[in-house]
Amino acid sequence: MNDSLPDHFADRVRQTARRYRMDLSRPLVLVSGGPDSVALLRVLLDLGGDPAVLHVDHGLRGEESRADAEFVRGLCTELGVRCEVRRLQLRGGSGIEERARRERYRLAREVAAELGMRTIATGHTADDVAETVLLNVSRGAGLRGLGGIPPIAGRVVRPLIGCRRSEVLAYLERLGQPYRTDSTNLLPEYARNRVRLEVMPVLEELYPGAAANIARMAALVREDLEALEKISGSLLEVRGEEVLLVREEIEAAHPALRRHAVRMAYARLRPGSLPPEARAVEDVLSLSRWGGPTKTLDLPGGIVAASRPGGDVALYRRPVPDEREEALRPGIVSFCGWTLEVREDSGFNVEDAARPEVAYLDASLGPYRLRMAREGDVIEPLGLGGSKKVMRAMMDRKVPRDRRRRTPVVVDERGEVAWIFLGELGEEFKVGRRTRKALRLEVKGSPWR
Numbered sequence: 001m002n003d004s005l006p007d008h009f010a011d012r013v014r015q016t017a018r019r020y021r022m023d024l025s026r027p028l029v030l031v032s033g034g035p036d037s038v039a040l041l042r043v044l045l046d047l048g049g050d051p052a053v054l055h056v057d058h059g060l061r062g063e064e065s066r067a068d069a070e071f072v073r074g075l076c077t078e079l080g081v082r083c084e085v086r087r088l089q090l091r092g093g094s095g096i097e098e099r100a101r102r103e104r105y106r107l108a109r110e111v112a113a114e115l116g117m118r119t120i121a122t123g124h125t126a127d128d129v130a131e132t133v134l135l136n137v138s139r140g141a142g143l144r145g146l147g148g149i150p151p152i153a154g155r156v157v158r159p160l161i162g163c164r165r166s167e168v169l170a171y172l173e174r175l176g177q178p179y180r181t182d183s184t185n186l187l188p189e190y191a192r193n194r195v196r197l198e199v200m201p202v203l204e205e206l207y208p209g210a211a212a213n214i215a216r217m218a219a220l221v222r223e224d225l226e227a228l229e230k231i232s233g234s235l236l237e238v239r240g241e242e243v244l245l246v247r248e249e250i251e252a253a254h255p256a257l258r259r260h261a262v263r264m265a266y267a268r269l270r271p272g273s274l275p276p277e278a279r280a281v282e283d284v285l286s287l288s289r290w291g292g293p294t295k296t297l298d299l300p301g302g303i304v305a306a307s308r309p310g311g312d313v314a315l316y317r318r319p320v321p322d323e324r325e326e327a328l329r330p331g332i333v334s335f336c337g338w339t340l341e342v343r344e345d346s347g348f349n350v351e352d353a354a355r356p357e358v359a360y361l362d363a364s365l366g367p368y369r370l371r372m373a374r375e376g377d378v379i380e381p382l383g384l385g386g387s388k389k390v391m392r393a394m395m396d397r398k399v400p401r402d403r404r405r406r407t408p409v410v411v412d413e414r415g416e417v418a419w420i421f422l423g424e425l426g427e428e429f430k431v432g433r434r435t436r437k438a439l440r441l442e443v444k445g446s447p448w449r
Contacts, residue, residue: 009039009171010046013159017047022157024049028117030108031055031075033068033180036123038075039168040160042177044121045079051121052082054111056104068180084111097190105156105272112155124149124158126215127165131195133218143225144263144275148218153272164212232260236268239314241337241447243268247288247311258285265315270301287313294401306402314448319406328368328410328439335370337447338408338421345440348431357443359419360431365412366439373409379417381424390417393424406447422446 017024024044029051031037044051055072057065069085076083086107088100108120129148136145151161160168172179188194203210235249235257243265250258262284263275276284276299283297287307297305302318319336326335333340344363353360361368377390394404410419418429421443431438 009163009167010043012163012167013043014047016151016162017157017159020151020157022152022159023118024121024157024159026117027051027119027121027157028108028112028115029053029121030104030123031072032182033071033075034123034182035168035172035179036125036128036160036165038123038177038179039171040121040123041075041079041081042175043171044159045081052111052115052117053084054108055083055085056107057085057087058100058104064183068182071180082115084115086111097192109155118155120156122156122158123160123168125160125163125165125168127196127200127211129161129218130211130214131192131200133214134195134199135191142275142278143221143228146218147222147225148215150222161215228257228260229264232257232264235261236265238268240445240449242314242316244308245284245288245313245315247313250285250288250313266299266303269303269315269317273301276300284313284315296402304402306400308400309398316447323371325369325371325411328366328370328441332444333370335408336372336406338443339445340370340421341442341444343440345438346436348435348438352440353431356422359410359425359441361410361418361425361429361439361441362431362435363437363439364435365418365429368410368412368418368439370408370410373404373407373420377409377417379409379420379424380427382427382430384427388424390420393420397423399423403448410441 016022024047027044027049029037029041029044031041031053032055041051041053053072053076055069057069073083073085088103088107105120111117112120133146133148136148139145149158149161151158184190185193186197188197200211207213232253235245235253237244237246245261245265250261253261259278259281262281266276267273275281280297280299284299284305287295287297287305288311290307291311292307295307298318299305299315304316304318306314306316308314324336326333328342330342330344333342345360348360352358373390373394375391378387379390379393380387381393390409391404394407395401399407407423408421409417410421411417412429416426416428418426419441
């Protein structure tokens with residue numbers, strides 16, 4: 001065996017880290033005990049890093065899982081590396097691999113935060129990229145699917161992404177480093193196993209270097225996708241908790257860029273999730289041509305797309321019904337994505353009070369509370385000479401239907417509405433001649449501003 005092999009392998013990993021600007025100084029390394037993750041830990045130590053290790057015991061393989069955990073503990077003790085072992089309670093069934101992956105990364109984020117680690121490192125190789133691309137192609141994926149596994153995704157880094165699995169095994173052999181073998185990697189019921197064990201060997205026989213070529217193609221696709229998304233990003237506006245597709249920009253753009261813009265908007269709200277299917281993307285774009293009253297569309301993962309006056313389309317996370325009420329006290333109040341400044345005032349500024357984000361209430365009629373507007377709420381708008389339903393008042397002001405239940409109101413102890421945020425003030429609660437102390441309220445921020 002060539003004595004320079006370990007250094008050659010470390011140089012490959014160092015080059016990958018430099019190319020993608022990976023911070024490998026203090027990573028949390030996910031180590032299963034298999035060859036890829038064990039090689040990752042060893043090479044990070046060779047490169048002078050100060051890693052910690054997380055081993056996740058999924059509890060799906062009984063004694064074999066426990067033996068993996070003991071192996072990783074022993075390896076870390078031998079190398080002088082801190083090791084955290086966490087266990088998951090997962091039931092088998094469909095989608096077990098995806099559920100395990102999500103839980104593994106959730107634990108990794110928690111442990112990285114606890115230990116103050118800068119990044120989370122995984123042992124994905126070029127072979128993993130090639131297998132992922134073939135699986136994605138078979139599912140009918142778009143450019144993102146053809147891009148395979150990205151070298152960096154948020155805090156997750158993949159330093160071995162430019163190395164072949166054969167290089168990993170040769171590196172471990174040169175070091176004399178043992179590793180564990182997961183028996184489930186040989187089971188044919190998992191699609192990835194069949195691609196790895198049956199499809200890739202045939203491709204390598206037909207086209208030597210096929211896995212490396214596919215991984216290289218994926219890297220080029222990711223670069224093209226990055227350029228496309230940079231252009232598509234100009235079609236979006238972020239306003240508070242909403243991501244808007246601006247109609248004028250969307251209509252002027254190439255159809256491919258429109259679709260990319262929808263996927264980008266979705267990804268900003270659900271980072272790391274699979275993009276919506278092509279039919280759902282087209283349905284979102286159709287909202288910009290709707291032209292009628294507010295129309296909403298449910299997307300996977302609790303995301304809502306809603307039409308807006310003028311043809312803009314807003315994407316946001318579906319709010320959880322919130323029945324909370326909060327006392328209104330002087331200071332800065334944060335409530336369900338809204339920010340309100342509250343202060344006591346002895347005077348009353350007519351011009352200031354005319355601003356929609358400002359309200360002056362008679363403080364003596366309090367105490368006041370905050371809550372979300374509800375069906376059945378009624379207000380007596382200032383100067384109207386009668387009552388009106390709160391939802392109707394917002395409708396008359398052209399507040400989109402899906403925003404009305406996400407708009408707070410100020411109520412007194414009886415539950416009577418004194419003020420609708422950015423809107424009507426209740427006649428009963430106005431500042432008058434007999435008012436000794438006023439309560440000035442000003443909306444400083446909202447979920448859609």
